[in-house]
Amino acid sequence: MKFDTPATTNPIDQLKVVGKPTDRIDGPLKTTGMAPYAYEQHEAAPNAAYGYVVGATIAKGTIAALDLSKAESAPGVITIVTADTAGKLDKGNFNTAKLLGGPEIEHYHQAIALVVAETLEQARSAAGLIKVRYTKAKGAHDLEAIRTTATRHKDSKDSLVGDFAGAFSAAPVQLDVTYRTPDHAHAMMEPHASIASWEDDQLTLWTANQMIDWGRGDVAKTLGIPKDNVRLISPYIGGGFGGKLFVRADAILAALGSRQAKRPVKVALPRSFMFNNTPHRPATIQRIRIGASKDGKISAIGHENWSGDLAGGGPEDATQQTKFLYAGANRLITTRLAVLDLPEGNAMRAPGEAPGLMALEIAIDEMAEKLGLDPIKFRVINDTQVDPENPARPFSQRQLIKCLHTGADNFGWDKRGAPGKTRDGRWLTGMGVAAAFRNNLTMKSAARVKLDNKGVVTVETDMTDIGTGTYTIIAQTAAEMMGVGLDKVVVKLGDSSFPVSAGSGGQWGANSSTAGVYAACVKLREMIAKSQKFDPAKTTFADGKVTSGRKSIDLGKAAGASGMVAEDFIEFGDLGKTHQQSTFGAHFVEVGVNEVTAEIRIRRMLAVCAAGRILNPKSARSQVIGAMTMGAGAALMEDLVIDKRHGFFVNHDLAGYEVPVHADIPHQEVIFLDETDPMSSPMKAKGVGELGICGVGAAIANAVYNATAVRVRHYPITLDKLLKDMPQIA
Amino acid sequence: MKSFTYERATSPAEAAAKAAKTPGARFIAGGTNLLDLMKLEIETPPHLIDVNGLGLDKIEATDDGGLRIGALVRNTDLAADDRVRRDYGVLSRALLAGASGQLRNKATTAGNLLQRTRCPYFYDTAQACNKRAPGSGCSAIGGFSRQHAVVGASTACIATHPSDMAVAMRVLDAQVETVKPDGKTRRIKIADFHKLPGTTPHIETALQTGEFITAVTLPKPIGGSHVYHKIRDRASYAFALVSVAAVIQPDGTGRVALGGVAHKPWRVEKAETDLPKGAKAVMAKLMADATPTPENEFKITLVERTLSAALMDARA
């Protein structure tokens, strides 16, 4: 099915099942430990040996000598994989550095060997016996120092509209500030993990991966085998946040280890590898200039962004939202990329917008203050209903102002005091607001729907559920379309033998994958109607029956003894080009800052989201509060600290890389505005999983400013950055 | 992790004797620190002596009106003990500020005193670290040093001791009771128990090879108002950037010890005479000869402000 005209009324609009806050159908399996994650597929891949990964301990250079002798003769060791034993390996389309290094080393903890042994303990112990001698090479590890060498990446497009320089210098009120966001780790619960098993030349990989088809392609490409010879299975994933969009060393090394060991091999990356071995969200430096008239109309907006990556990598485009969020006739928006010898950067939850809004939405707060305007008012004045760069393109839906006003009413925004003037005992308290914005992406997505003679509907698609609730919303979609209860729907996900879906990334998964299921169900409905000689246009599906006029038959009967199968996909036409499709929100935060210690503690958070139809308010809320929590981490503590001498992230464990704990998040609320977006898909939905993190950091930063009158522009906002400006303690 | 042998000790003296017999042997109590270090091969003991079954899990009154805390008393139990809560509030508060509920259920009194630094370079066996590999150098100097020591550090090591409990023990003048491999027992003042790094940062305590801790004793209660302020980036489950343990009497005199600033719980008795004059006066002696790095000099301000507020609260 091609989606190229706005959606009209369709069976989803009945909202008998879709739109309900249904509990996750995979919940009981997970809470009882019955959902097998990649590393736990003991039954599917019995007798697996254990692989332990050895990582390089330099940032750049070559291996001069690799001595495996002690490890090879250690107890239980079956085989050792290195670049020498692996044969010729290509690199995946989505990888920047090689997943198995040697002799060349591209980053710290790049895998250089896999020790395969009978037990995990034996493999780990033998891994410690491998002796490596390196020849180090000089590298660039400090973005600040090499920022001037940055260039425009081939895929980056500057947005240059009007005469920015002239308009900015002529503006009666100006802001020119630079912000910094650090490198961030995905820090998901489940580490990257895989089990590999070969049968002749056929490879099966049980792996934790968000994008099954990309993964299948990259496994094949890396190993130099046909894609058809690779099967990926990933029914349950313990979080990804973008860290599992791509095939990583666990999968490739498990495959190589299994080939050498001639039996299944399982590999989980140790926790410390999450920081230097796998990708991270790159740090940014962002210069923002805003010029406005005295009454607050923006005449010039400039956002220049710098990030770094290994040669061949890509930028963290923190300017994405600035292209669309506010009006302003004169615009200068650029992104530049420098070559850095650090572990590779890549997508993490809301790539671009997450760090971009951390800066832009402080700048808006600063500018509002300069103008003497309430920051909500300032945003409202500069709202735009069209793409500012191309005013012929309207937004498909844009309820930013309503999000801001709804939030203000619900949060008690009118009680916000002047900066540094509100206190509660020893705590200085303050409120902050920020806009949330994330573009809506759509991806082709296919599904197969089967109806059996008992009236059970089974959906198969290689879509993944990374803890987001995909199983549930797909079941809701199929139930709505086929007119059955959720108890009559079975959902099977995450297997490359199923039709290729959109996968989980870029918050496109929910809308695109359910739209694919919608397409397959439309086809199945037609097949069923035709089999009964009904006019498909006049046939309804409800209460387990298919009905046309006065004729009605149980679905199971209609399916016939051998059942029926329909497969289709949704693909998207030009509605994303003719209309700017984005999701919007507003974040409100109240913080307390201890006047003695400058410790910052969040008191409450509210997000108001306008993101198309909410397919399941419960799972959507979980996505948003999780993202708000992640945003709190980014604002207040998350910081991959670079040792600029040696070129690696020093705090490579969860004791050193702090993420929020329960005590940091006392109270969260989410409001979804009633919205349907007929331009987005037949589901009229968009995504919320990434929107939720967008703007949170700045809302917190603005609240800290409101509490203390101290502006911090270098994340994370830790107490040491506030301390010298805190009030005297007598 | 290196493979190791394991046995259960039947008495404290036997545990000490056995530990002396196998070079590198370690006692295992709660295991919450030791096992992590073994997995990362920071500690590679060939032999473990399990001391959990020795009955050292009691808290008893001593003849001089104090408390004897068995070495294996869990942090959770110690924090919840009525006598501790009533008479040694600073200790209870310090314990509850540490780690998480699950960890405190396992962590023991002796193990807590002996937990090792959280310096990230100590934790990465590929990096130079004099504490882990004597003579290899100190990566933290000139590297990431936000959490590191601001007083009492050396050119060989700037690590801090991470314990909360030990800071309270220091302010309470606790004593550590031990038995040596030859069966002799001794008492070590907490002030002398932890060492400064000097040129031998791998030697962290006064304990000799095989010496086993049987108990920690607290002198009789000293009254006053008991404060433990732990300052950290997140609200829970994080090591202290700095912590201030203080016992302040109604007349403004008292004691103060600091965590997160040195290689040991930091207390300078001669600074305490200035307590009635306020935090600024105390700081001159308490933090004399401080050698912060640009990344951690904020700790000095933080200590002063926290102490200042604690003194105000105690007097209020």
Ligand SMILES: Cc1cc2nc3c(=O)[nH]c(=O)nc-3n(C[C@H](O)[C@H](O)[C@H](O)COP(=O)(O)OP(=O)(O)OC[C@H]3O[C@@H](n4cnc5c(N)ncnc54)[C@H](O)[C@@H]3O)c2cc1C
């Ligand atoms: C995630 C995490 C967070 C933490 N956060 C904090 C915190 O915020 N504040 C804090 O103070 N601590 C914190 N800790 C540390 C925790 O308090 C210690 O791990 C614990 O107290 C150690 O006690 P244990 O009994 O488990 O020691 P073990 O790990 O069993 O032993 C530690 C050491 O003591 C030796 N030992 C044990 N008993 C004896 C004995 N009787 N005689 C001689 N030697 C002995 C062992 O041989 C070993 O060398 C944290 C730990 C973790 C893992």
Ligand code: SF4
């Ligand atoms: S500070 Fe001490 S523990 Fe840390 S690297 Fe230096 S020597 Fe090692």
